[in-house]
Amino acid sequence: MSRPKRSALAAHRQRLKRLGRVRVEVLANAEDAALLRGVAKALVDPARRLQVKLALTQQLAGQGKIGLKALLAAAPFGDLEFERPRDFGRKIAL
Secondary structure, eight states: OOHHHHHHHHHHHHHHHHTTOOOOOOOOOGGGHHHHHHHHHHHHOTTTHHHHHHHHHHHHGGGOOOOHHHHHHHSOOTTOOOOOOOOOOOOOOO
16 A cells, blocks of 8 residues: 555544544345445434434343353253263272
């Protein structure tokens, strides 16, 4: 990259940093790309930011991380038996 391009890129990154912005890359389906761009633009717009952020937070609040114990407790195992007899190994003569 040439020197003028590097300095322009550095100035751009400094400007974003001053505004409190970060770059985020997201992989999504092609049909969802326009939706994600719209959400990103709405989150940057001061007039719509709070409303969009509140709506997204409410919608996604129930999708937090769940621990393994809670996941296993909620799983539909049906009639599976998880208890097994204790095995002390075979007897050997010393």
